[in-house]
Amino acid sequence: MFTVITGAQFGDEGKGKIVDMMASQYDIVARFQGGDNAGHTVVAEGKTYKLHLIPSGVLFDARLLIGPGTVMNPKILMEEIAMLAENGVEVTPQKLGIDAKTSIIMPYHIALDSLRESRRTVKIGTTNRGIGFAYVDKVGRDEIQMSDIAEKNRLIKRLEEIAPQKEAAIKELGGDPGVARSGIEEYLEIGKKLKPYITDVSKEINQALKSGKKVLAEGAQGTHLDIIHGTQKFVTSSSTVAGSACSGLGVGPTKVDRVIGVIKAYITRVGEGPLPTEQKNEVGEHLRDMGGEFGTTTGRPRRCGWFDVPLARKSINLNGYSSMALTKLDVLTGLDPLKLCLEYSLKGKVIDYPPELSDELAGCEPVYLDLPGWNEDISDARDFSDLPDNARLYIELVEELIGMEIEYVSVGPGRVQTFVK
Numbered sequence: 001m002f003t004v005i006t007g008a009q010f011g012d013e014g015k016g017k018i019v020d021m022m023a024s025q026y027d028i029v030a031r032f033q034g035g036d037n038a039g040h041t042v043v044a045e046g047k048t049y050k051l052h053l054i055p056s057g058v059l060f061d062a063r064l065l066i067g068p069g070t071v072m073n074p075k076i077l078m079e080e081i082a083m084l085a086e087n088g089v090e091v092t093p094q095k096l097g098i099d100a101k102t103s104i105i106m107p108y109h110i111a112l113d114s115l116r117e118s119r120r121t122v123k124i125g126t127t128n129r130g131i132g133f134a135y136v137d138k139v140g141r142d143e144i145q146m147s148d149i150a151e152k153n154r155l156i157k158r159l160e161e162i163a164p165q166k167e168a169a170i171k172e173l174g175g176d177p178g179v180a181r182s183g184i185e186e187y188l189e190i191g192k193k194l195k196p197y198i199t200d201v202s203k204e205i206n207q208a209l210k211s212g213k214k215v216l217a218e219g220a221q222g223t224h225l226d227i228i229h230g231t232q233k234f235v236t237s238s239s240t241v242a243g244s245a246c247s248g249l250g251v252g253p254t255k256v257d258r259v260i261g262v263i264k265a266y267i268t269r270v271g272e273g274p275l276p277t278e279q280k281n282e283v284g285e286h287l288r289d290m291g292g293e294f295g296t297t298t299g300r301p302r303r304c305g306w307f308d309v310p311l312a313r314k315s316i317n318l319n320g321y322s323s324m325a326l327t328k329l330d331v332l333t334g335l336d337p338l339k340l341c342l343e344y345s346l347k348g349k350v351i352d353y354p355p356e357l358s359d360e361l362a363g364c365e366p367v368y369l370d371l372p373g374w375n376e377d378i379s380d381a382r383d384f385s386d387l388p389d390n391a392r393l394y395i396e397l398v399e400e401l402i403g404m405e406i407e408y409v410s411v412g413p414g415r416v417q418t419f420v421k
């Protein structure tokens with residue numbers, strides 16, 4: 001059984017929570033793209049874990065894998081392993097495997113990310129984790145791989161070739177070229193520690209699937225941040241849609257059994273880029289305050305708005321979801337009326353699907369349907385029938401409008417605050 005979970009909006013949909021909730025039923029949980037730009041929150045047994053690289057199945061017995069489609073900052077990984085150890089969760093090489101080909105985020109990638117962003121007249125609002133520049137080097141075939149930092153000679157040889165162009169690029173952007181050769185000793189130290197974790201992720205997963213084991217692929221970011229299909233240029237640098245799990249982990253598409261989309265009962269976005277239903281008013285403040293909408297990685301306030309049906313329709317196409325998990329329904333409590341964006345008005349035309357271009361999406365005026373809200377606290381609901389009538393109506397209408405079944409409903413950050421509809 002191979003299940004893929006992705007975010008259906010602009011990230012932070014609650015993927016970490018849903019992966020944690022499902023992880024006890026899986027033998028392997030794997031990250032397939034992105035890096036520590038991700039911030040996945042797991043709330044369990046009274047503790048809150050903010051995970052950037054380690055898959056959100058870490059609290060269970062599952063084997064965890066970081067696939068070669070990801071970009072990995074080894075310092076952040078070590079910090080995360082230490083944080084988990086402090087909380088009594090040991091991440092040994094038996095528990096975690098990192099693919100030998102995983103791209104390493106070097107100090108110069110982070111320097112270039114921030115230098116380039118500071119020079120942009122129209123900002124992207126990146127997380128400043130060096131993600132984009134690490135992927136540039138993967139595509140440009142100048143990457144440093146996990147296997148390189150585990151062997152001093154390999155790393156020195158790679159850097160001999162790569163460092164001069166990094167020095168030139170950093171200098172050109174007005175930065176300190178010394179960064180191109182900084183941190184090497186520290187990376188080699190970490191490389192030594194991580195050597196026992198190195199594995200062949202594709203081989204492990206294919207063997208597991210052949211022997212009837214269950215594998216869960218955990219997406220990072222969200223569909224509309226996809227490098228190919230998202231709202232360019234306001235996107236991340238990896239493919240965030242479900243198909244990317246196959247390429248990122250080295251598993252054929254015929255092996256996929258389920259694709260679950262995680263979607264909030266409203267919408268948020270961190271960083272720049274179009275968000276047609278954004279509410280820069282007391283509704284937006286309600287969603288931000290009640291939903292705790294501040295970036296897990298950067299702490300930036302998230303932009304908040306009403307549920308956007310056209311964007312959800314596009315996500316369903318791009319991912320081929322078999323079902324969806326609707327999260328943060330509890331955050332809508334106390335808002336009346338509630339609004340669902342059914343379609344957009346663009347240059348005098350009504351459209352029910354997002355336009356291809358970001359500047360056109362930015363020009364879209366949402367057409368809303370008003371719905372009655374509810375005031376009851378729903379965070380203790382454990383069954384669809386526990387919800388107030390108007391909350392049930394909201395879910396059923398969303399299902400009808402997006403043409404897709406909502407399998408799970410989440411009404412709070414805790415593991416138990418979820419039910420199958």
Ligand code: GDP
Nearest residue numbers: 012013014015016040041296328410411412413
């Ligand atoms: P991810 O990046 O998709 O894993 O999401 P984040 O962890 O960045 O952000 C989701 C936030 O919402 C986290 O703080 C979660 O603990 C929290 N959360 C998840 N599901 C729910 C829910 O149903 N209700 C509420 N109130 N919070 C939730």
Ligand code: IMO
Nearest residue numbers: 011012037038039125126127220221236270271
């Ligand atoms: P999770 O996995 C929300 C956004 C950044 C920025 C854009 C590009 O927690 O859902 P990058 O650093 O990737 O080059 O930044 O992408 N972004 C995210 N937004 N959730 C995330 O991850 C994100 N990862 C990147 O804010 O707009």
Ligand code: MG
Nearest residue numbers: 012039040296
């Ligand atoms: Mg997040």
